[in-house]
Amino acid sequence: MSEAVLDVAAVDSTATAVEAEVQAIETPAESPAEETPVEAGAEAAETEKPADKAVSDTASAPITTKQIVDQLHELKKTNEPLAKAIHSHVKQGLESQKFLKEVGAKTFAEAKALLSKPDEATENYRQSVEDTDAMLYAGGEQHAALVDNILADLTSELGEKEGPARLSELSENILEKLKTTDPDGHTRITRSAFLAASETSGLINSLNKLNGYITTGDTKSAANLLKNIGRFFSEEIAANDNAAKARTEAKAAAAKEVAATVTKLRAESEVSVDKSMNVILGGFLSPFLKGALKGTSRPELESLASQIKAEAKLALGKDAAYVAEVSKLYREMKTPAQKDKLMQKFEAALKKEDFGKKLVERVCREKFPAKFAAKPVLAAKPTTVKTTINGIPVDAFVFKTRPANLLHQDIVFKGQELRSRDLVTLQATRQQGFVFAKDGKTPILCTWKGGVK
DSSP: OOOOOOOTTTGGGGHHHHHHHHTTTTOGGGOOTTSOOBOHHHHHGGGOOGGGHHHHHTTOSOBOHHHHHHHHHHHHHHOHHHHHHHHHHHHHHHHHHHHHHHHTOSSHHHHHHHHHSOOHHHHHHHHHHHHHHHHHHHOTHHHHHHHHHHHHHHHHHHOTTHHHHHHHHHHHHHHHHHHHHOHHHHHHHHHHHHHHHHHHHTHHHHHHHHHHHHHHTOHHHHHHHHHHHHHHHHHHHHHHHHHHHHHHHHHHHHHHHHHHHHHHHHHHHHHHHHHHHHHHHHHHHHHHHHTTTTTOOHHHHHHHHHHHHHHHHHHHHTOHHHHHHHHHHHHHOOSHHHHHHHHHHHHHHHHGGGHHHHHHHHHHHHHOHHHHSOOOOOOOOOOEEEEEETTEEEEEEEESSOOTTOOOSOEEETTEEEOHHHHHHHHHHTSEEEEEOTTSSSEEEEEETTOOO
């Protein structure tokens, strides 16, 4: 199949659809218009207890989807995981109500019973197959009825002219098979058909006349009659050869048409496979293009896309059950419906158990390990505030809490000598103090709890 690369330029367009579900709670004003309101009173009424009646009587109005989404939007501000979980349950509830309504059921048990019951068309088809089997194995007069049914089906599907012709082809094929499976039966049938044809064509009558001419010695009449019989057989043989040739040519033309259709469908399937692979794997790739791989060059992305597709095909090729099933569908493909079935199997395999999603992530990480490496956490830049020591402007580092290693001995800071009592006063009145820098010698002014004055 074709090895065209993923269209990474167009892949970003799939991100909107992917992100829409995640952002559903964040955009309450855009809740789906087709979702029906949640009927708050319908389910509660079935389990309502007398003690709850006063409460339920006040909740008669239905709760709309917009009201729910509005509440979820508010809840998300304080508890986002809970809001998303509730959103998921509400959505499932709406989909369940829609499903039950479409199948005409009130409960899932009722829906299961309805769906497991065969429809009228299926039941009629099953009965038709059973009746046909009964006719086929019954023998005798039942076979005549069976042939009538087959002829009626062929005529209704192919027309008054083509239907009977197909029946004759079927008969010829059966006779050919009978020649090897039941030689006696084949001889009995062909002998009976030969005798019937001989009588209908007048051959038997002509042979009787020939015998009469020979008996009476009328050699001239006998010779003329023999010539006529010979001409009759020559014409019949020629007609039979022409008919056989026409059938052969028709079969060859039909086979050629089928081969052309198969070639066309296979070519289309290869294009469809490539397109589906672009769409499905491209959808899995899209989040990385907007995240870790953002800014990656076009040639690098094309190489990545080609590798993803190649590894996807290689991985699918190692699944023996999948290969056997798809290969069979590919060999037997003669109609668009069969091609569609093949595509469904292929697309399902890409999505099964997150196969495609996991493969895309693995290849991305292997090809661009640096882009997926954990980024080091940068130390926060110390915050300083302006203050003064004995009228001299200085910067004080802001600590979240009072340091345990505050200095209490005499120090020299910015050319000023500060006594231990001065340090104690700073700590008590201005929530400021000194600690040593990493060198253990240089004093650093610090403050805490915003106590700068």
